[in-house]
Amino acid sequence: MFKVRFCQFFRNLSALLFLLIITQFQLSAQQLDATFSVEPGNLGNFRLKMVLNQPATFQFSGNYSNVQNAFSVIIKNVYNSAPSGGFAGATGLTYTTSGGKSGSATSMGTYAATYGPFIHTTDEVIAFSLAPSTTIASGETLTIPAGTVIQSLPGNYTAGQTFNAGPYTAVIANSAFSGVGATMIPTPVSNTAPTIGGASAGQTVNDNATISPFSAITVADADGDNLTATITLDNNAKGIITGASSGSGPYTITSRTPAAMQTALRALVFNPTDNRTATSETTTFTVVVNDGTDTDTDNTTTVIASAVAPTVTSVSSSTGNGTYKVGDAIAVTVTFSEAVTVTGSLQLTLETGSVDRVINYTSGTGSSTLTFSYTVQAGDNNADLDYVATNSLGLNGGTIKDAGGKDAILTLAIPGAANSLGANKALVI
Structure with a gap:
């Protein structure tokens, strides 16, 4: 058994067209997948057997009546040299078109002569009949299922019949071999969704x-x-x-x-x-x-x-380190983890000696850094300016919120810790 594969060039794009030298006709290259073999017949003779490995669907390009044979499938360059048998009857396929028109494979073999570009002596031809008083309309389709076996009557072939190595194409011609009778269209491939x-x-x-x-x-x-x-x-x-x-x-x-x-x-x-x-x-x-x-x-x-609430990340001062006296102004800044919006009069309590001073918020709303203003007063005394406790920042009736409306957490670091004020500003009377 020898397997031959009929190839379609530019698959999924368009059928490859052969340029004809003798006539103006174009032959559509078709994709088929078939296995050919020479099988013993009776009386020591042999028949050609073709098994279609994949389904083949043809769409007719004209109206075809039952005059002669309705159409023929011509398989190009199958043989190394012309077989000796010629034509014989064929069996194996009874078909129905998409329009309900029926027929069967009637003959199978090779012509002894060349008919223009359509039939050569090394081509295999399978002719199909059409029921009497029936016309296949243009656009109708015919599908030959995978596994279909078409074979000739015994007597046309020998056991030593050889085949060309390919590649191969197939052409569907009308009954007069005067034009392309049908075009093979892709058979839908089953697909499993992802x-x-x-x-x-x-x-x-x-x-x-x-x-x-x-x-x-x-x-x-x-x-x-x-x-x-x-x-x-x-x-x-x-x-x-x-x-x-x-x-x-x-x-x-x-x-x-x-x-x-x-x-x-x-x-x-x-x-x-x-x-x-x-x-x-x-x-x-x-x-x-x-x-x-x-x-x-x-x-x-x-x-x-x-939503994550804003938190205080540090308290510091933009005023340089040094010793300050009564009337000197010191800016104290409170930095949050994100931008905040302030309403009301916020206050921060500083450790300034025997009397702790409460200082007021002055600016910074819409940013992450709020500024408070402290003016040294008589009696203030601290070797290292700092706030009093972790709760020294108070709303005083106001609010501190982020852009999403989340209230800020006002807890400060323990006084004297790395991110507490620790301003190194000595206060004197």
Whole structure:
């Protein structure tokens, strides 16, 4: 048994057209996959057997009646040299077109002469009949299933029949061999859609931190097709994703193997927008994975971003270190972890000797640094200016909030600690 494969060039783009020298006709190269063999007949003779390994669908380009044979499949350059047998009857296929027109394979073999570009002595020809008083309409299709066996009657071939090494093409000609009678169209290939798993809901993060929301996600494709992905936030204002190929919501990851796609998704980082609320906010992510034919969509992944209250990071002074007397002004600054908005008259209590001084807020709202003003008074005495206690910063009826409306935490470091005032400003009477 010798297997030959009939090739279609530029698959999925267009059929390759052969330029004819003798006529103006064009022959459409067809893709077939068939196995040919010479099988014993009766009385020591042999028949040609063709088994179609893949389904073949032909779309007719004209109207065909049952005059002579309706159409013929001409397989180009099958043989090294012309077989000795010629034509014989053929069996093995009874067909019905998409329009309900029926017929069968009637003959199979080679012509002893060349008919222009359509038939040569080394070509194999299979002729098909059409039921009486029937016309195949232009645009109708005929599908020959995979596994179909078409074979000639015994007597036309010998056991030593040889075949050309290929490549091979097939042409469908009309009954008069005067033009292309049908075009082979691609048979749809079954496809298994990709799958998404491992998505996680209810993941938590502070709004000033980041998270990898797809760290446990899985993607697979049973066909092994390359995948592309799109990731969409329910509201782009809730944050940004880094690590994607492109996009600012939706985000995309370009074509890659399923394993590489899984790795890329797991590496994505989500940074929630700071200070959108005073409490928390949930972001829902929709992931769509496409294999070029089918998609899978998952919107299980959610992240809950909790608002983080502003905190005091340091208390210091922009006034230089030194010794100060009554009437001297010293600026004291309180720095927060983020920008804050101030309302009212904030106060800070300083350790200034026998009488502690309460100083007032002067500026800084909308920034992360608030400024207070202190003027040295009679009786003030401290070798190293500092505030009194961890609760020395007071609202005095006012507020300190971040952009999301979260109230600031006013706790200060223990006096004398590294991030307490520690201004090295000696106060004298």
